[in-house]
Amino acid sequence: MPLLHITVLVPFLLALMIALLRGRMARLHRGWLVIAGPLALFIYFLTRIPVIKGGDSGYETVSWIPSLGINLVFHLDGLSLLFALLITGMGMLVIFYSIYYLDKRKEELTPFYVYLLIFMGAMLGVVLSDNLMVLYGFWELTSVSSFLLIAYWHRRQKSRYGALKSMLITVFGGLAMFAGFLMLYGMTGTFSIREIWSQTGDISGQSLFIPSMILILLGAFTKSAQFPFHIWLPDAMEAPTPVSAYLHSATMVKAGLYLVARFSPVFAGQHEWFWIVSGVGLITLIYGSIQAMKQTDLKALLAYSTISQLGLIMGLLGMGSAASFYTGEEAVFFTAATTAALFHLINHAIFKGSLFMVVGIVDHETNTRDLRKLGGLVSLMPVTFTVALIGSFSMAGLPPFAGFLSKEMFFTAVLNIRQLDILSPQSFFTIFPVLAWIASIFTFAYSMIMVFHTFFGKYQPEKLDKKPHEAPFGLLLPPILLALLAVITGLFPNILSKTLIVPGMNAIHPQLAASSPFYVNIYFWHGFTAEVWMTLGVILLGIVVYRVYGRLSLVDKEWRSGYTLNHVYDGSIRLVERVSRSVTGLYMTGSMRHYLMYIFTLIIVVVGGSLLYADGITFGQGEYAPVSFFEVVAVLVMLTGALAIPFAKSRIAAILLTGMVGYMVTLLFILFRAPDLALTQMIVEVVSVTLFLLCFRHLPRLKREKVKFRVKIPKLIIAVGFGATMTLVALAALGSSPFESISSFYVENSYTLGGGKNIVNVLLVDFRGFDTMFEITVLGLASLAIYSMIKLQLEPGSKPDLVRDVPDDNKPRYARSNDVLLQSVAKVAFVIIITFSLYLFFAGHNHPGGGFIGALMAAAALVLLSIAFGTEFVEKVLPVDYRKLIAAGISIAFLTGIGSFVFDVPFLTQTFGYFELPVMGKTELTTATLFDLGVYLSVIGVTMNIIFTIGRDN
Template identity: 55%
Template structure:
């Protein structure tokens, strides 16, 4: 494997050793043992900037299942590199922060860091995989590892609820995504994303194109918390703050954003893609920003703000897809939307990561996140306040921070939707800038509510579980670094424009920058544009809403909880649990006979249906051997024993009759010159009869129900049905051979390949070696289970 592949799987390899090594590094925090890996990976991925800034790519392939077209192809371009740097860079800061946030005496740190490493490796696999199936494998692994991280404090009911909720919604989307990937591969004849993008014009006319588009977007929307699937993200805030800062600001929730960006070259030719991505994104932005101010938990405010910011990026990707319908970069005014999406992706990771860490510090040092109990912490925690001020102003879109620049570009993109003359956007496109402006007002509001209700106002030490003080230096390093990046990227945005932003946007738009030679330049001042006036009006109206918030916040109480999406989700889960319990109770009766009735009835129905569908009823007796008198006598004995077994009034008689059937079959094997089979049948039959006699001896007598005619008639019908079906299939198979018998293969190869003279033994041990081994394993597991139950029963009896 190449170094690139090792970089992807290195977090998994380290995760394997953490449970074994953490005991030896306990004098130091486990996080310090983990921290070097993401730092090394971050430095490793930085070297690719020299390749991607020239719009080059790096491709490394390791064959996996070539016959199925599955290869582990690692693909680095501007988009993949951007996400890889976010995953490793933010991951390094989060691990450093967690060293001071999580106590090594109170927490199971080896569990936490194993989950975190699994997630880091899975995210790297998602953003650097070119094969759809490999990408899907890593995609589902992110859901699994995030489930473990969200439910890390599993003793808390809300943590378990949040973990389950995120798992159900994202796994549901993941299954839809798998269906979309399969349809896409059927259309294009390949799993390679690059090869599929090259066929986009041909794929657009395929009948499976729209179903694939819808299924893939369903997977992306659930992962990136788009409306109406966003409801899992606020409940996921029960996770430790380092998890929230990593998963829910910079990485996991961006996986859906990445997928939409990566597949835009394939689906952007469809107006449905533009409307769904842009429309759902702008709706999510508005809905979440409107509901964020009503939250009283600091992480709740950040959760809804994350949803709104993800909606903003998604809407930009939708509008940016319009650029595929213009010929040149000069006429293509929608490229700015994709550039804004990439830029805001970076900005959001910096200011939101710092804000999550600030909230973690406040919770850690005061013992609460409830804004109704907080206030006046500016003088008590001045460094934390400074970081929060920078992050909140950037999130609100205030100059000179980086959030202002990408927000201005967002306004520009939304305004330019009005100029689109395709897909009726020139009619309905007015909704995009209007909703964008309204949502920005509420974004300004919740940003200042987060800042003001925590650090301004009256100081209430009696309301706090702990006496607040400034966080230790180690806990401040990570948020301070992110806050400095907010400032640096705001003041010097063009240090990113050519190294990260343009290459990433170029990968989404498939080459406009490299083909047209456009120079991307980001600046603060563009004159007195409509975007600037929109920003000024956002500040004015947002300030008015902030000042008057106590007077009108009661309006949020007018929304009935019974109509909320969370209530609908809870009702659906409760309904499914009750329905599954009722259904299970209907067939799980506790009687083995009932289960056999289900199994054998299904066996009869399915095989009979298959025979009817095939319609091949020809039965030939030309090649059957003649039946001798001794064979006829043995057959009559088997029939008599079978009838006696069914009609017997005691279990002892039934067991003896059943044994006679088995021993008579042994005689058949002797007559057919199969001594090994005869010996095997003899041993098994002897053991079976002995065990049956031993077990049934301790059972009560047959009940009246078991002696009744209905009970016996049911047994007879099912038995006759199974016998008839099996016999019929045997005769039909013998009469209509479509393939050469495999028996000759064993005759020719038993001695040559296995060096054995006993064909039956060679088949069992060599040709069916794995089958035999697994049968032995099953028997061993069953024996072990029986032994444990016996020991448990004996130990209970002793007590």
């Protein structure tokens, strides 16, 4: 299936497009553009159903880091297809719902849809990845994007609290899972999940097998909100309702279930897997159902019901692993639990998604989700009530809805577990159906509270901020479609059994599927079986619990617990903050001098000690090149300038001496015949001296205090020791390298493989393009950090300490020159320098130059223009947003690297060729030029963003 990597890439590309179109879609709601992506993906995955049903599967590999065994390997089987359909189908409905839920006049929609699309792409990456490292990368991306979505209303303290809690807990689980993946790699020597399956029999007895299993389960339990890691999910309900309907009912919380199902072929044969997964699932099931009864907020009720239902599915996956203890018909007998898990996974996404949307409608139309204020809405919102009734009855497990069928299958699974003979006495397994039955009673009760307490009872208009009315059709359509699905899948369940459930079973139990094909036939009536009597008991006792709950007005009671897991979490965070603040306060003194002393001392001890005590270290004696007279002069001038800096009486003198040292380095590069480095160093000195001067005018007058000599001794020792250490490092690199110099490889291959005669430029944009890409990314982040730091205002109306106050007329002042001669020369010089900058950019692949040097030259031209005419003039003549220019440059560099995937070659692979062009004749064209363009734009953006930010007075 050649489109698998495209399906993962589509949401990210769409997110990028939405971000770039920001501010250009004033009339059109962005949701209408966004919805096209998940719709197309959903249709594509629907077309894959016959292929997967027929026994085929899609497998696709895109080279990334083949030397480490890390490639973008995507695999589509029955399990990943089921989740992909949930991700794209629910995503499509949620986006349609959000179009009418989020007002484009009041909400910032661009970030919302960018975060949502990133999350969708990350989830698709999780369920389609076959490589452990790639799966982990997408896994953590879901945590980051969900953090951004939960904190969408970031001005609310509860939103920020819920987002942080969810990320801390899920990232903790993700790191544990990462450690488990590394253990699996250590045992198998592969990152491929399917190759690990084939080695299960060889690694099951190794010492790291059980620890890796536990660590991977930690990742699954934290992501799927299993007890005791469930505490993040209720607080995540501060997110907008479309986010809750998507992340917390259908997708993100299902990622842990997917992980357990995906690794069942590896770990299901272990008794520990059975007990941990099924035990944690059943505990979560009953705990969540009891807690849901206590909630007065509708979303909180749904949050705990989601925790409960996730526990149910997790427990079923654990019980389904019992099939690995047997063979033949006995094994198939216990796979009923897996069948129930997959069926309820689909049902839960359908009815819980519709219920979250219903709650959003109620909140949208009444301005409250508080059950104590709601009631009597059935006559005002009949369509919403009908959807809520179907969703709640399906969640409660009542016929004729699909939830009834999967609940009956759940009862069958827990009853079957009593036949296990892995424990004596077997009667212990009776606890499984007992816990399932009790939890189902509470599930029935809170489902009735959800629908009847909201829509029946006394109407209380005095407690509502607005008069309720039926929601617009756009808000109603998605939950209506989901409610119809709950009815259709209930009446015709075998539509799912043969298309999605059986292929999913084949993926979870591949060995059983290979020996005998699975057959699933779901129907309503099985006679008066134990499951039927259990259901009747649930209904009768559920009605009693609901009536008692309502009669005693317990729904209006504030349930205050004593010492809860939330208190443990909050206390742990406060303790960590307190301890870290105390420890950090010991060495974070606010003095840059102290920080440098710490860093240099550590380098001296670690690096210097290693050089002195390691075996085989030599310092290149007898291998030095002859030293010329001009090199001696340049070094002496450089040393003189460097030694004079600490004794300078003013900052101007110190800056000039620093510049002198830099220009002597430039002279050395010229003497060593390194024109690229010389050009770069020279322009860097121009720009850096300008920056020094800009910062200088913000600083107070330099005052050198007299310090006793004994205070200077430690600093002198550190300075001399650090210099000596770096000298030894350089000499050791010259004399102790166990490898041959790689320089000959670049000399021989820069033209044949990189298409360029300038070895330095080919290195930067081809052989080591990955380094360059991350360097410009770091530069961009540093530039934005400087911008944020300068612009930061601690209080409204206050100014940062390092920036001058604005004059009385509140108009910003800009640095500029009044020298007419300078202004006249600057105009001519600007054109010449920019022209030379473009020459360096285009010529750099074969001659001295390149994107980095050309960008610095262009920045120097802009600096000259700014000094002559002022930054205000430059901003008017060249109205460029340099922060956006940074983003554009980095994006071009990344897209150049990603483009190599289209040709099935590793990331950032460059190519070149010769073409006959009109007028120009035979011309070399190379993709590295596009990458260099990204470097060029980003470096200009970084430099000018810093200079313009610091150059302003305000």
